[in-house]
Amino acid sequence: MAYRVAVLGASGYTGGELLRILALHPEAEVVVATSREYAGKPIHFVHFNLRGWYRGLRFSPFSVDAILKKEVDVVFSALPHGVGLEYTKTFYESGLTVVDLSADYRLKDPEAYKRWYGFEHPYPDLLEKAVYGLPELHRDELKGAKLIASPGCNATAAILALAPLVKEGLIDTNRVLVDVKVGSSEGGSKPTRGSHHPERENAIRPYEPRGHRHAAEAEQELSRLAGAPVRVSLVPHAVSAIRGALASGHAWLTREADEKMLLRVYASFYRESPFVRIVYGTPPGYPDPKYVAGSNYADVGFAVEERLGRVTGFAAIDNLVKGAAGQAVQAWNLAAGLPEDTGLRILPLKPA
Amino acid sequence: MAYRVAVLGASGYTGGELLRILALHPEAEVVVATSREYAGKPIHFVHFNLRGWYRGLRFSPFSVDAILKKEVDVVFSALPHGVGLEYTKTFYESGLTVVDLSADYRLKDPEAYKRWYGFEHPYPDLLEKAVYGLPELHRDELKGAKLIASPGCNATAAILALAPLVKEGLIDTNRVLVDVKVGSSEGGSKPTRGSHHPERENAIRPYEPRGHRHAAEAEQELSRLAGAPVRVSLVPHAVSAIRGALASGHAWLTREADEKMLLRVYASFYRESPFVRIVYGTPPGYPDPKYVAGSNYADVGFAVEERLGRVTGFAAIDNLVKGAAGQAVQAWNLAAGLPEDTGLRILPLKPA
Amino acid sequence: MAYRVAVLGASGYTGGELLRILALHPEAEVVVATSREYAGKPIHFVHFNLRGWYRGLRFSPFSVDAILKKEVDVVFSALPHGVGLEYTKTFYESGLTVVDLSADYRLKDPEAYKRWYGFEHPYPDLLEKAVYGLPELHRDELKGAKLIASPGCNATAAILALAPLVKEGLIDTNRVLVDVKVGSSEGGSKPTRGSHHPERENAIRPYEPRGHRHAAEAEQELSRLAGAPVRVSLVPHAVSAIRGALASGHAWLTREADEKMLLRVYASFYRESPFVRIVYGTPPGYPDPKYVAGSNYADVGFAVEERLGRVTGFAAIDNLVKGAAGQAVQAWNLAAGLPEDTGLRILPLKPA
Amino acid sequence: MAYRVAVLGASGYTGGELLRILALHPEAEVVVATSREYAGKPIHFVHFNLRGWYRGLRFSPFSVDAILKKEVDVVFSALPHGVGLEYTKTFYESGLTVVDLSADYRLKDPEAYKRWYGFEHPYPDLLEKAVYGLPELHRDELKGAKLIASPGCNATAAILALAPLVKEGLIDTNRVLVDVKVGSSEGGSKPTRGSHHPERENAIRPYEPRGHRHAAEAEQELSRLAGAPVRVSLVPHAVSAIRGALASGHAWLTREADEKMLLRVYASFYRESPFVRIVYGTPPGYPDPKYVAGSNYADVGFAVEERLGRVTGFAAIDNLVKGAAGQAVQAWNLAAGLPEDTGLRILPLKPA
Known part of the structure; x- marks a missing residue:
């Protein structure tokens, strides 16, 4: 009874780390991995480390409808700042849990987007609803959260x-x-x-x-x-x-x-x-x-x-794990009511 | 009902890798980790990556008796060539499963030890009994093996x-x-x-x-x-x-x-x-x-x-994993009748 | 009374190394450094190491006429294979010394260009005239040479x-x-x-x-x-x-x-x-x-x-020095009758 | 009519850099290179980069008399803090120019040696005489200086x-x-x-x-x-x-x-x-x-x-050059009345 997961922007480094972690996450099944550049290619075509994994999955072009039709429960978006804003809104409003790894929902102050990112944020109301996904500071708020802004x-x-x-x-x-x-x-x-x-x-x-x-x-x-x-x-x-x-x-x-x-x-x-x-x-x-x-x-x-x-x-x-994909999964675990370390019992190497 | 495991030479790199892998191996419990140099210190004193793990365990000086008394089932020896020869023999003859990561049992021909390692092998009969622990070549022989010579x-x-x-x-x-x-x-x-x-x-x-x-x-x-x-x-x-x-x-x-x-x-x-x-x-x-x-x-x-x-x-x-600790666990899995990949479903990183 | 030198393809790594070496070569003065991409920019815009050097020189677009007009004595060509073939021929026939760091003149057998480089060499006669610029094998032939094929x-x-x-x-x-x-x-x-x-x-x-x-x-x-x-x-x-x-x-x-x-x-x-x-x-x-x-x-x-x-x-x-720019200067030194190590008394670093 | 130079502590990294730079310094001739550990060995035994150089020189054990007998003009000391203090004093008082790359003469306040280095400085009068060898701040004082404290x-x-x-x-x-x-x-x-x-x-x-x-x-x-x-x-x-x-x-x-x-x-x-x-x-x-x-x-x-x-x-x-050996030579050049960049026209590499 795993959660059905979509990873947006799955061919980049953060996307790859999401796939690495979710491959062994006992409560998640990745059913969509989008990539404009690599649509149609197997996952290991880009993520050489994952050779032998995700045999049934290929990168697909991004499509809101396709994702909704796949009955996805959770969307992890590793799309660049600004690019996924509309889509994450749609998914959120369609009832999916959204974990956005871009900066799109991190700042509470809409003015700050102008100053730091150079654009006017179109959905200030969502900024209020989003939870800043740093469990060490927002553990309680994350429980049950549906829109998570994963930190930089x-x-x-x-x-x-x-x-x-x-x-x-x-x-x-x-x-x-x-x-x-x-x-x-x-x-x-x-x-x-x-x-x-x-x-x-x-x-x-x-x-x-x-x-x-x-x-x-x-x-x-x-x-x-x-x-x-x-x-x-x-x-x-x-x-x-x-x-x-x-x-x-x-x-x-x-x-x-x-x-x-x-x-x-x-x-x-x-x-x-x-x-x-x-x-x-x-x-x-x-x-x-x-x-x-x-x-x-x-x-x-x-x-x-x-x-x-x-x-x-x-x-x-690790900027790609606690600084990105791992923290996103950690926050989602809390949101989904799972033990915080589900799928994250991964030990660092030494030497490395 | 996990197997009780001793890791000999546990403060070196190969020993550290054994500890890293066995920490999450569902059928193994490390009860002894020997180190002459670090006896008495916690594991993370040397293996910084394992901070937070093995809280109940400290490095101990090597002692045959202590290990036997601990009712150990399996000994992984990462002692240097020649150094552990007597002890692994003792453990083997005491009925423990021995996985030796040194060269001590790898060569079938006793003469070869003189030529390549500069010593006369004292137990040529054990050379015959040992199984060369490369599962890709010796998968069947490894089943039930009690003395495994883990390859270089x-x-x-x-x-x-x-x-x-x-x-x-x-x-x-x-x-x-x-x-x-x-x-x-x-x-x-x-x-x-x-x-x-x-x-x-x-x-x-x-x-x-x-x-x-x-x-x-x-x-x-x-x-x-x-x-x-x-x-x-x-x-x-x-x-x-x-x-x-x-x-x-x-x-x-x-x-x-x-x-x-x-x-x-x-x-x-x-x-x-x-x-x-x-x-x-x-x-x-x-x-x-x-x-x-x-x-x-x-x-x-x-x-x-x-x-x-x-x-x-x-x-x-990875010379420390498939070239040492991982392969040793893989071979032992087979020897113990466990699925070959038990504890080894660890994904490589990219980039790394 | 230094030789007037042109470096073709001067913004790449080999070109940069030629500039580094020639900056301190007592018998050479670089008067032209071509680069399509960086024409008009100062040398240190690309070669950060050379900040403070070549103050009077900027990258210029490639032009046969401009080079001939500058009364250049020697042309070092770091253009890619095939790209400079015509020009090096022209310079050679105009009496300039040509040191070509591409593969264009390295092979004596015209057939070999088809097999290894996929093109028919248009000037097989020049292949005969070119000297393979490895001083350790062709020291005598290099003396007075006018067309030098610098080795890979x-x-x-x-x-x-x-x-x-x-x-x-x-x-x-x-x-x-x-x-x-x-x-x-x-x-x-x-x-x-x-x-x-x-x-x-x-x-x-x-x-x-x-x-x-x-x-x-x-x-x-x-x-x-x-x-x-x-x-x-x-x-x-x-x-x-x-x-x-x-x-x-x-x-x-x-x-x-x-x-x-x-x-x-x-x-x-x-x-x-x-x-x-x-x-x-x-x-x-x-x-x-x-x-x-x-x-x-x-x-x-x-x-x-x-x-x-x-x-x-x-x-x-060092692939960029003895494997490219340094060897080219070494060969040219011999061709010009200069001591073989002129401008090349550069010591390696340790540690580095 | 080169200056005769002794390098103390010549087998370490700073000593090696002094040798590398001085090998091509037109006004310096290294006549002594001390090393306790490598006494008797050729220079390239340690400094592999210098193979082919300093053919007549070997590391020698440290000896004040031997150095004085060699009619040395300048001593560059790369001995550790505190170790060379007596000797540099002797050389200085014997009329040699001393460039000390340790911290022994850098601080003007004798109290500071207790606080930062844990020893009482025995020669506070020399601290006053020493010039802090940062030419960018002390160019004029360095002219004619006989005791130079080369900065950290x-x-x-x-x-x-x-x-x-x-x-x-x-x-x-x-x-x-x-x-x-x-x-x-x-x-x-x-x-x-x-x-x-x-x-x-x-x-x-x-x-x-x-x-x-x-x-x-x-x-x-x-x-x-x-x-x-x-x-x-x-x-x-x-x-x-x-x-x-x-x-x-x-x-x-x-x-x-x-x-x-x-x-x-x-x-x-x-x-x-x-x-x-x-x-x-x-x-x-x-x-x-x-x-x-x-x-x-x-x-x-x-x-x-x-x-x-x-x-x-x-x-x-570069911590070993401008941060040590190069700066020491630069300061000595000024002290000796030579152009500041003598022997230091060494270009950095790119890429490197």
Whole structure:
């Protein structure tokens, strides 16, 4: 009695990760996988890792009618920002559960779409209905949710790194600098000059250092936690890895706090969260996305420079899993009333 | 009613992979994990990926008595060649199932141990009893086996690349050159000058090019298949990856054969083998260990240069999984009468 | 009184390397650098490494007249195979020295162009006049040469690895298998699906394993040395590095030979060659392109498996330098009567 | 009439880079290269890249007398912090020019050695005499200097990224966070668990996030520029590259400033500095150490997030060259009255 699932934009990296995870999800059956470019091809034509799986399925062109006719229960949309807006609305209004991995429903403030994404959001009412799909902050709201806005990868890492500090009012919320380091898969599956291997490998390169738009999500969620405006400057850097994002959330303490106290704060904040692991005091000492790759874990830690009253919260995730497909499944599990880790008991590799 | 399992040498890479796989194996419970260096430490002290798992277990010093007292059913030994020989004998004779991941029981000919490993094998009778744990060649013998010699990683790749060609008598068995490319994890978890990151990264470096001892296994197994001596020259090269081994088995055809015919030969040879996937005719065209990493798959393919009558069989594996821990579990599954893929339904990542 | 130089196809990787080397060449002044795509842009717009250099020069569209009008003495052509054929002919016939880095003049046999490159060569007479620009084999012919066919990178490595063995008649020339491992820059500067960083990094992937066309050059040159036909099967593999090619030339000995004897054979063969360094008996034991990157060196070595009479010759080069731009400058130096290493005293880095 | 040079600690990475650069320095002749571990071995035994160079030289054990007897003019010391202190003092007092690449003479305040390095500095008078060897800030003082304290790599990057902003009083000097990303060579040539390739590759890992001691140098130099105390929090992260350090110096503006204005500020500050290249407005947009690797360049840039008044100064260097050996030679050139770029006209590679 599995849920019937459609994956939109199934040939990209996020789509591929959804297919990888759902292939072994005991309550899901993928019945539609759309791709404009690869319509008609078998899944493994693109996702070489899935050779031998999804034997009965091929990529299909996108069609609302076809999906509705397939009696789909859940739609995971990995379509680009703006592209799927109409369709996700239709599916939602037709009673399907929609998990949208684009930014289309993440921000509550319609104005923010103009500022950060350059378009006027056509359905402000849906923004109110959508639940921001970060289970660590919205576990209760997600239960029974029908429209889930799955968070951005940098936003996920930034929020998880800083949430406990903000919640406890420990930091100056006017001076928060999240320096993020990300692997190349964050740029998606489309080749560009900058993603060409000889140019991308060994890179240590700022991108969008004038402020990345995932800051909008981080500000929204952290402000909610603080009960007051939090200003977040988010500066990503492309580094040499395929998967992985590490957020180093730098801030200044507003009152004295040592690491022992922070350990209690972090541990307490994430007590109910099965996918957050606190890294403190044992090797490797601090979170490193290398050791969560392929899994839905977020490894979280912190450090204090007492001399200057500076604190840094760290969060390490796999940008395609906890930063995208895994988190989407995690949120949907909650929405569907399934155990939060259904289909997500996937262990990271070491070494990897 | 799970089997009680001991992992010997559990803090190395192969040991870590055994722990990763067995953590989710529904019929196994790891009750002992030995490590001289890390005795007393929690598992995640070494295997950062397993943080949150094995909460009740710590590394323990090796002790035959302690293991016997724990009522262990199966011993997976990842101790170095020669080191565990006595103990595995004891466990075997005490009625436990032994899966030895070292070379100690791989070769049938006691003389070969002198030639390739530099020691006189003390238990030639056990060599006869041991089953070479390559399920693709010994599936029937493995059923009920109590002493399993788990193959070397380069040997696994070399054999899987060439077995169908040898079986069909298609190649000149006096001129077989297996050029293997391997990632850095093949060298184990101990830092050396050559494994120091600045020296190892970007390397393309022959090692043991005068002939690697995994050739002994390949010759043994391929000769058995051919019913006549096969000579294998095996030349590994260290390349820049962490996991992965690609064997390019170069040989010359003894009669005309095109790729279409070879496709039938390979497909037929591996028909019963759930972990071998034939890569032919769709992207990426040929096997690449990148797309099996973390899984127990062996991707196998081939190419013919008709002009010269040269054929190359390819096999891509994760050296730590199909080349070590995964294959050991696969073989043990068969020995224990479990479905061959129990605990091994782990999908590789892409990209990764 | 420097030579006036034009670089055709100057925005690609080979073109960039020519510019890097010629920037410090005391006898060369680059006065033209053509690029269709980047015409009008400064050099550092593409070659970020050259920021601060070539301040007076910009990329220009290709034009025969413009080049002739600039009173150019030497043309280095990094245009793709076939594209520059007419122009290089014109320049040659106008009295300029032409160093062509494409395959257009490498093969002596016009038929071979049909077989390997799929076109009928329009100027078979020029094929005779062209000198194959491998100084280690054609040092004397290069003196005063006006039309130089600069060798392919895989061919360079394959030939340097095997030439001494072939010259001495030590190997069975019917069974020669050159397994080459190459970095991603060999594919050029144009992004493709296969060169996309998440797909290319960590790859260990055969390409053109049915026989790579650089085999044609290797057969031509080695046959010349042997005084009899040599058959070369050349199988490249993409591995995870940006620069570097290692050729492992596997063959079987026709008479007994140990490594001591081979050391003499190799040392003697390359006695006059300042850019060939024999690697034997000291760390790292065998050639590794990692330690020649950025330089014009070819590190050459060998290993014998006495048990089987198998020998492997190794050659490690930087595919963009000794495999392309550096070798072109080296050959031109000889043609111009300059010291062979003029402008090429560039040391490789370690670590790198 | 070259200067006679001794390199102390010549078998490490910094020592190797000194040898690489000095091999082609027209005014230097290396007559001593000390190494405890490799005494008696040829240079290329360790520095494989230098095979064929330094034919007359071997590593020698360290000996003050031997060095003085060799009539050495200049000593470059790459010995570890504290180890060489006595010797460099002796050489200095014997009239030799000393360029010390350790931290032994970098800090002016003797107290700082207790705080940051854990030892009492025995020669506070020498701290006053030593010149901090950052030519971009101390060009005039370096002329004729006899005791040069060559800066730390992270300090170099941090200072170069922020100096113009601090000099102009543009930022809040109480809230400066320098997030540095560094390659694996920064850890030196000695293998450790953390530098083992399978553990280090793909890492994105904070180290010493409680405040790295290079902050002491950055605070000293930036405070001098500001004419008031500047507080610098320096947080390095190990990322996956061999060479390279990128400092992202995050700060908040004290008055309005746009990027156009900053371009003038940076360009003006570095007008006389041949090794600083401003990256702004052309690809790749911002500094990336990838494009300076192997060279003495520092690529410098900046970005403003106007919304929040946040500014980031970037500096990209090769940690072993501009961050160590290259800068040491640059400073010595000035001290010796040679053109600043003597021996340093080495171009970075692209791709690399």
